[in-house]
Amino acid sequence: MEPLKKFSGRVVPLPVRDIDTDQIIPARFLKTIDKDGLGKSLFCDWRYNEDGSPKPDFVINTPRAEGAAILLAGDNFGCGSSREHAPWALMGFGFRAVISTSFADIFCGNCLKNGLLPIAVDDAVSKKLFELADADESIELTIDLEIQTLTLPDGSSVEFPIDAFSKKCLLAGIDQLGYLQQQQEAVLAYEQKRGDLVNTM
């Protein structure tokens, strides 16, 4: 995984609340055995007509979405299915962060394990960001993970929360499996004490 520190990017506003992972990537695309190629199916049913042509008025199909790095969405983003294909599709499209007032638990965990930053802001900041994004399509935000801040074009900045462990992993570009593997002695001791309570074989 690439280390994630500081980046700037343009914003795609999607002012819809409770966007579920079935909208982010419909189930019919989950038959893949890879992680690649999901970006083109991101928001598929909102994005394409029956004949596969892009719907011109859907924001993902507008010029502002080209090369944009930040998705700005309504409350409770990523609810529903646990499919990690959702962050894979968002990243496949080119997003590096999603801003919302809250995220569903499993989606949030999946993002952090893939280097997609879920940035939770309060209602007032969210409202301001949507206003800015509406007023100026080229608006750029800067995200600095080290100091956990989101900086607006006017230079003002807001802090965002992230758990210390995920932050450390993202900054260093390391995945969490290595940490778990280092605990194997303790796991072995735990298992010996606990005994085998189930056998699926």
Added chain:
Amino acid sequence: MSQPKTLFEKIWDDHVVVHQADSPAVLYIDLHLVHEVTSPQAFEGLRERGIKVRRPDHTIATMDHSIPTRDDRLQVIADPIARKQVEQLRINCKEFGVPLADMGSEDQGIVHVIGPELGVTQPGFTVVCGDSHTATHGAFGALAFGIGTTEVEHVLATQTLLQNKPKSCQVRFEGAAPAGVTAKDLILALIAQIGVGGGTGYVLEYTGEAIRALTMEGRMTLCNMSIEGGARAGMVAPDDKTFEFLRGRPKAPHGADWDKALARWRALPSDEGATYDKTITVDATSLEPMITYGTNPGQGVRVTQAVPDPAALNDANQSAALRKALDYMQLEPNKPLLGHPVDVVFIGSCTNSRISDLRQAADVLKGRKVNPKVRTMVVPGSEKIRKQAEAEGLHEIFRAAGAEWRQAGCSMCIAMNGDQLSPGQYSVSTSNRNFEGRQGKGGRTFLASPLTAAASAVEGVVADARRYLS
């Protein structure tokens, strides 16, 4: 006397292997359920790193999501991409030594149905699966939650997960639920009350008279949909019903181990005086059968109520969300749902495909015909349930009524296996999600109980099943 603890805290504390400062807890996982859709990339990760599955004996795989439910599925899976995914699971299980309940095996079924059926789901366990409906297993007094594919890889490799401790919430259903109000109605009523994000960050423990009165299958239905309220997990304290359900199951403890297990399990319920971070109460006595009208499971009302009006909502965001949902559903505000035409009735899914669900549907359908305009599908949750239903003659009741009797799988809950709605069709479905396109692109879903679904199949419109109760 130590500090009183909740059921959740007891299980959590019992499974923390290591907890270092500034890191999440390393949580031991007793049971890992695997299916074809969320595991291929995890097995590939193990392969790339040269890692084995640490505890195949704490792991069990099956196929359910992308497999057809047609009778000829052992001969042919028409979709080449699905076929490849199913074949990949076989390859992965063989290579890594993971037991697999393959199609054609007597153990195959929806992953959340077969765990309890085999007796591998047990009180006090931590249970995970790359599937958000893993909360189902909480019905046994287990801490069970859905995980992503990276975490599937973590558990395969280490039998542990990194977890921050969620908060706890007691959901107390006070009083007894009236006749015709099922577990499905209890959970739909709760989600309508708290919203689809209301449980975010919490593990729910369902308590109260109406919960004690539920069968184990009802408790599974209830816990199954905890995620639809945003909760990480849902659980019910184990009691004699739990133990009786598990007694004699193939993988449940036997002999002296059973007695030891019982002693452990009896100590699990929340202690007197234990506190929760939050408590929600629901008056079960005043509930009625529930149905959803919108595009998330929180958009539900009593079946006798009208479609809500966006103009009546003060919050602009909520009003916009409701307008968007009604536009997709093509429903008019203030019109009753009862009597709304239905094209398809789906009885199945990890929420409502167990034998008692099928018996309830059969009670309504017995001696009746489904409306000829309605395609009615009955899909058992597992091969064992299919056989049991056939032994009881339920399949003959369904077929005589004009319904389809199919092979076990997720079927029309998820529209990735050939079973799906056509654009514009309305379904009454016993599954768990009414998201846009969930049952097929452009399809429109009303979520409800098996009773409501069966009654709607008969009438050809959204119906109140209470008039069919014997």
